[in-house]
Amino acid sequence: MTVHLIPRPAHLHLEEGTLPVSPTGEITAQGEGAQDAAQWLRSRLTGPGVPVQITAGPTFSTHPEAYELRVTPRGITLTGLPDGLLRGVATLAQVLEQHPAEVPCLTVRDEPRFAYRGMMLDVSRHFMPLGDVKALIDELAALKFNTFHWHLTDDQGWRIEIKRYPKLTEVGAWRRRTLKGHASAEPAEYDDTPHGGFYTQDDVREVVAYAAARRITVIPEIDLPGHAQAAQAAYPELSCRGEALEVWDRWGINHEVYCTRDQTFTFLQGVLDEVIDLFPSRTVHIGGDEVETGHWAGCPDCREVMRREGLTRVKELEGYFIGRIAQYLTGKGVRVIGWDEITEGPLPPGVTVMSWRGFEGGIDAARRGFDVIMSPQSHVYLDHYQGDRETEPLAIGGFSDLHKTYSFEPIPPELTPGEARHILGGQANLWREYIPDTAHVQYMAFPRLHAVAEALWTPREGRDWNDFQRRLPAVLGGLPRRGVNFRALDQADDREAEDHSSLP
Ligand code: TNX
Numbered sequence: 001m002t003v004h005l006i007p008r009p010a011h012l013h014l015e016e017g018t019l020p021v022s023p024t025g026e027i028t029a030q031g032e033g034a035q036d037a038a039q040w041l042r043s044r045l046t047g048p049g050v051p052v053q054i055t056a057g058p059t060f061s062t063h064p065e066a067y068e069l070r071v072t073p074r075g076i077t078l079t080g081l082p083d084g085l086l087r088g089v090a091t092l093a094q095v096l097e098q099h100p101a102e103v104p105c106l107t108v109r110d111e112p113r114f115a116y117r118g119m120m121l122d123v124s125r126h127f128m129p130l131g132d133v134k135a136l137i138d139e140l141a142a143l144k145f146n147t148f149h150w151h152l153t154d155d156q157g158w159r160i161e162i163k164r165y166p167k168l169t170e171v172g173a174w175r176r177r178t179l180k181g182h183a184s185a186e187p188a189e190y191d192d193t194p195h196g197g198f199y200t201q202d203d204v205r206e207v208v209a210y211a212a213a214r215r216i217t218v219i220p221e222i223d224l225p226g227h228a229q230a231a232q233a234a235y236p237e238l239s240c241r242g243e244a245l246e247v248w249d250r251w252g253i254n255h256e257v258y259c260t261r262d263q264t265f266t267f268l269q270g271v272l273d274e275v276i277d278l279f280p281s282r283t284v285h286i287g288g289d290e291v292e293t294g295h296w297a298g299c300p301d302c303r304e305v306m307r308r309e310g311l312t313r314v315k316e317l318e319g320y321f322i323g324r325i326a327q328y329l330t331g332k333g334v335r336v337i338g339w340d341e342i343t344e345g346p347l348p349p350g351v352t353v354m355s356w357r358g359f360e361g362g363i364d365a366a367r368r369g370f371d372v373i374m375s376p377q378s379h380v381y382l383d384h385y386q387g388d389r390e391t392e393p394l395a396i397g398g399f400s401d402l403h404k405t406y407s408f409e410p411i412p413p414e415l416t417p418g419e420a421r422h423i424l425g426g427q428a429n430l431w432r433e434y435i436p437d438t439a440h441v442q443y444m445a446f447p448r449l450h451a452v453a454e455a456l457w458t459p460r461e462g463r464d465w466n467d468f469q470r471r472l473p474a475v476l477g478g479l480p481r482r483g484v485n486f487r488a489l490d491q492a493d494d495r496e497a498e499d500h501s502s503l504p
Helices: 034-044 082-098 130-142 201-212 229-234 262-278 300-309 316-331 340-344 360-367 402-406 438-445 448-457 465-476
Strands: 011-020 027-030 052-056 067-072 075-080 102-110 116-122 147-151 217-224 283-287 335-339 352-355 372-374 423-430
Touching: 011 067, 027 034, 034 052, 034 082, 052 082, 067 082, 075 082, 082 102, 082 130, 116 130, 116 448, 130 147, 130 201, 130 438, 147 423, 201 217, 201 262, 217 262, 262 283, 262 316, 283 316, 300 316, 316 335, 316 340, 335 340, 340 352, 340 360, 352 360, 360 372, 402 448, 402 465, 423 438, 423 448, 438 448, 448 465
Parallel strands: 027 052, 052 075, 116 147, 116 423, 147 217, 217 283, 283 335, 335 352, 352 372, 372 423
Antiparallel strands: 011 102, 067 075, 067 102
């Protein structure tokens, strides 16, 4: 008997014998986190009972996500600290899925390579119903991700209820129409169907609790100072010219930007105060990507801010904006994350950089002593094509097939070991301009998320493309049972023959 596990564990020993599963088998739980683990395991089981003893406690490793799983002819034991127990259940669920009647005896001793293992979902460009968000979180937990980055605001929709500013969702959560086809197509065509939706604060609490029970941290993103036209549509005074804007109906880089006058900060601090209270992780992503400064250059209020702050170039207002918001949050004990554009200015103390335009922003930040999460669009952008453009559904562009995604290595070779310690881990991003519904999200996410999961969890020396391909079909087999869509594997991968190295 064999088991096929993704991500591949640090240590797996298959042993002689099996454990027959019988309807009388019971799951018992002891200690902190064990109940959550037991409950999640029950929700994953389809077959008869299994005798599993889940016990919170120390293992071979002091890592909080380490666990030890043993299957013997007498039963199954899972030991670990609270986070580790959830990761162990993810492993056990894959084993049981593949062997529902008779479980092979084995020992797994496992812990992650990286502390941060994330996925970002854009719910602004297209909304995702609450239940589907929770189902996605389940799949993340199954692959041992520990962070869900929720991109809640952008030009095309504001998706989180803010009690102080009700128009953000009354107005900002709805757009009149959506572009049909690719944004580069001329002339532009629209579907003339309103699109929208938002999460109430109760919805947000529900998602956070659901994720917490699976030991997944939810990080909200409130994108600023660009990517904010939906907020400006709700409150026109947030733009430099105070003009009436609509929630944006196009894709691409927008010229709209929050004005840098003080009133904008009063607004954003009010928003952030409510956001902080909803997310116990006390971590907020403040965006910072793709800022167009044209409106600032022509705005008397922004000119006045430049004079007051002693800034000579309009571009410096970007660093001012990010710095002021970061300082506000840091002062409240909140950890701040921003996209790598923020490295172009003075980095606020303690900020974590998320490197998306490539590895360079992350390398720069690590060398400057800042923590980094690698999410380069070259490897882990799940909105990019994963196959032939002729036959794949319309996508934004790019090309990252499974092989490319699997080759994602978060630690760039040019960093010294000291600098490399700042690389906390990595993240796959799913932007949704061209991905309207959940089945399509799943099609783009799986199995590329399986590849990212392994890049982030498995020890460097344990990663092997050929071996990954061998394990994948069995693991993917569980998805349809849960109603989760995925992209079927390509028939023959001719790279296999020529590729003898352990990494692609
Ligand atoms: C760039 S990645 C963006 C997003 C787009 C994405 C499309 C990043 C921080 N900004 O606004 O949706 O490209 O791939």
